[in-house]
Amino acid sequence: MGPHQSAHGNHAGDFPVLFSNDGYAKMCFFTNKFTPSEAIGHSVIIHRNPDDYRTQPAGDSGKRLACGVITEA
Numbered sequence: 146m147g148p149h150q151s152a153h154g155n156h157a158g159d160f161p162v163l164f165s166n167d168g169y170a171k172m173c174f175f176t177n178k179f180t181p182s183e184a185i186g187h188s189v190i191i192h193r194n195p196d197d198y199r200t201q202p203a204g205d206s207g208k209r210l211a212c213g214v215i216t217e218a
Contacts, residue, residue, distance in 0.1 A: 159204075162195045184215045 157178035163170050170191075191211040196204030 159196060163191060185217050186215065188212055188214050
């Protein structure tokens with residue numbers, strides 16, 4: 146189960162697909178699944194492939210390419 150005990154593909158941690166160009170990627174999106182303050186201290190993981198939003202636990206999204214901890218600026 147993901148954040149807020151929701152099934153995979155429906156939890157707060159599933160972000161839209163991130164695309165890159167020449168090794169750079171930027172993303173901006175809006176969500177009502179969490180607030181910025183709730184994200185602080187949690188991690189973000191970027192996988193090689195898009196999430197299929199079905200397969201457990203990580204949506205058959207492939208290897209982990211990068212990760213980081215969300216901090217307050």
